[in-house]
Amino acid sequence: MATAAFSATSPTQSRPAHRHRPLPSLTRLRAIRCSSVSKVPAVTAAATADPSPVFRSVAAFAPATVANLGPGFDFLGCAVGGGLGDTVTVSVDSAVAPGTLSIADVSGCAAAAKLSRNPLWNCAGIAGIAAMRMLGVRSVGLSLSLHKGLPLGSGLGSSAASAAAAALAVSELFGGRLSPDELVLAGLESEKKVSGYHADNVGPSILGGFVLIRSYDPFEIIRLEFPADRELYFVLVGPEFEAPTKKMREALPADIPMKDHVRNSSQAAALVAAVLQGNVRVLGSAMSADWIVEPRRAPLIPGMVSVKKAAIDSGAFGCTISGAGPTAVAVTDDEEKGKEIGSRMVEAFLRDGNLKASVTVAKLDRVGARVTGSSAVQKNNQALISIRI
Numbered sequence: 001m002a003t004a005a006f007s008a009t010s011p012t013q014s015r016p017a018h019r020h021r022p023l024p025s026l027t028r029l030r031a032i033r034c035s036s037v038s039k040v041p042a043v044t045a046a047a048t049a050d051p052s053p054v055f056r057s058v059a060a061f062a063p064a065t066v067a068n069l070g071p072g073f074d075f076l077g078c079a080v081g082g083g084l085g086d087t088v089t090v091s092v093d094s095a096v097a098p099g100t101l102s103i104a105d106v107s108g109c110a111a112a113a114k115l116s117r118n119p120l121w122n123c124a125g126i127a128g129i130a131a132m133r134m135l136g137v138r139s140v141g142l143s144l145s146l147h148k149g150l151p152l153g154s155g156l157g158s159s160a161a162s163a164a165a166a167a168l169a170v171s172e173l174f175g176g177r178l179s180p181d182e183l184v185l186a187g188l189e190s191e192k193k194v195s196g197y198h199a200d201n202v203g204p205s206i207l208g209g210f211v212l213i214r215s216y217d218p219f220e221i222i223r224l225e226f227p228a229d230r231e232l233y234f235v236l237v238g239p240e241f242e243a244p245t246k247k248m249r250e251a252l253p254a255d256i257p258m259k260d261h262v263r264n265s266s267q268a269a270a271l272v273a274a275v276l277q278g279n280v281r282v283l284g285s286a287m288s289a290d291w292i293v294e295p296r297r298a299p300l301i302p303g304m305v306s307v308k309k310a311a312i313d314s315g316a317f318g319c320t321i322s323g324a325g326p327t328a329v330a331v332t333d334d335e336e337k338g339k340e341i342g343s344r345m346v347e348a349f350l351r352d353g354n355l356k357a358s359v360t361v362a363k364l365d366r367v368g369a370r371v372t373g374s375s376a377v378q379k380n381n382q383a384l385i386s387i388r389i
Contacts (some may be wrong), residue, residue, distance in 0.1 A: 002324060019388055050138045054175040055374045057091035062164035062369040063208075066234065067200040068296065068324040070287035077157075077200035078210040080234050082362030084156065085205075087147040087372065088124050088165035090173050096141025101128050108148030115152075117143070126190040127163035128202040129171035134182055142170065153242035155323035161203030163190035168206065168369040180207055183369070184221060195245040201323065208368030210275045226364055229276035233338040234354035234362050235316065235330040237345040239355035248324035250295045260291040284317025284331045294321055301326045303353020310348035313343040335361055 044269045064084035067077040086108075096102045103117040103125050119125025124146045127284040132142065150158040167186040171178040178186070187202035203211040203221050210224040226232060267289040274283035288308070298304040298321065307328045311319035315337055316330035328345060331347060342359030 006368040036294045049176060050136050051174045053092050053140060053173050053377060055173050056377050057089060057375045058169045058173045058371060059087060059089040059373040060159040060169040060172065060369055061085055061087045061372045062205045063365040064161060064166065065201045065204045066329050067157060068293065070318070070320040071264040071288040072200070072271060073293045073346070074198040074200055075213040076268065076271065077204045079204040079208050079365035079368055080236065080362045081365040082360050084360065084362065085149050086158070086161040086165050087149065088162065088169045089145045090128065090169040091143050092140050092173070093143035094141070095360060096143055099138040101125060101132060101142045101144060102141040103146065105145040106148070109151050111152045119382050121161040122146070123159040123190045123194055124166035126193055127187050128166040128170050129176060130186040131167045132187040134172070134186060135174055135177055137174070151238070153244050154238055155243060155325045155327040156236070157201035157205055157323060159194045160187060160191060160205045163187040164202055164205035164369045168371070172371050172374070179254070181221065185219065187246060196249065204368065206369045208252065208366050209364060227278035230334050231278065231333045232280055232364050233332050233335050235332065235338045235342045235345065236327055236360045236362060237307065237342055237349065237357050238324065238327040239349045239353065239357040241301065241326045241355050242381045243325040245324040248297055248300065251300060252293060253296060256292055263289070263291045268366060279330060280333045281317050285332065286318070287320050288312070288318035290320060297321055297325055302355055303349045304328060306347045306352035307348040310344040311341055314344040346378045
């Protein structure tokens with residue numbers, strides 16, 4: 001099995017480690033902000049003791065995400081439900097050298113077989129190693145199994161979901177010692193290597209809900225709370241077409257006209273306000289108004305222009321490309337209406353793009369990455385206790 005060794009002697013931070021738990025909400029703004037003084041995850045002050053595992057194994061799930069949301073390129077994103085996401089199981093493994101991580105298995109979608117089992121070139125492996133380094137794990141070796149529920153190159157944060165689930169699983173294996181912002185930073189180590197240093201996928205995949213990345217240096221992320229009493233549905237239409245993030249980033253303009261910058265800035269601000277107010281109509285309208293990225297990427301996805309028109313004509317409040325694509329995302333406040341919109345979008349992909357497509361209507365995932373199961377460490381010859389959540 002492939003393993004990866006690393007040094008656990010990074011400079012420490014003064015922030016105490018604590019268990020990953022639901023984020024609190026601030027009154028009025030309903031946001032949570034978490035910061036780091038560096039782009040590179042460091043070992044926490046409590047991590048230098050080389051923690052002992054609390055569980056024998058932990059399974060964690062991380063949801064799919066919609067990045068950019070139109071005008072919010074690289075700084076806005078949200079998590080979506082519907083059971084879309086990846087699952088990672090991390091186990092203490094005596095066959096793996098202490099202080100290293102091995103990938104034991106990769107399963108799931110048809111393209112999962114293409115993923116490397118070298119943890120230095122696998123999204124889950126990279127994030128898992130980053131979390132181990134943060135914790136200062138040196139005395140035990142870990143094995144990791146990845147189940148891909150998301151297709152590759154779909155525009156739904158496939159790499160970020162793997163990274164988010166891995167980071168959380170490693171943290172929880174040792175008692176949930178990493179804070180939410182540290183988990184995001186661990187996931188960012190993976191994103192940096194695979195698709196670029198952007199947190200608009202891994203941030204919401206870990207924190208849930210909507211997020212705004214205020215700054216990358218120093219890193220600062222704000223969780224935006226969509227009102228619990230408002231309905232919001234995402235119509236996700238994924239064609240049988242792969243749009244590699246690297247290729248889609250290469251299509252972006254090097255220079256941006258001032259008028260387009262002003263347009264996008266105003267729409268991004270309107271989108272944030274709409275999220276906090278629970279105004280789905282304004283949210284959709286702002287999401288549809290990207291003057292910089294979407295015009296360059298849409299022509300690279302067969303039928304995308306017609307799909308967006310079909311969504312709007314069918315009653316969607318807005319439609320754009322999810323992340324780098326090719327998935328198209330529309331929003332509405334009614335589930336049945338969402339199914340109707342999705343059918344029209346699927347038809348448009350086939351008619352004008354010659355692409356078969358599938359549709360999922362999903363709510364906002366407000367939870368983010370979570371533990372789905374664990375096995376307790378065996379003590380005094382007692383049987384292992386399995387827990388499913």
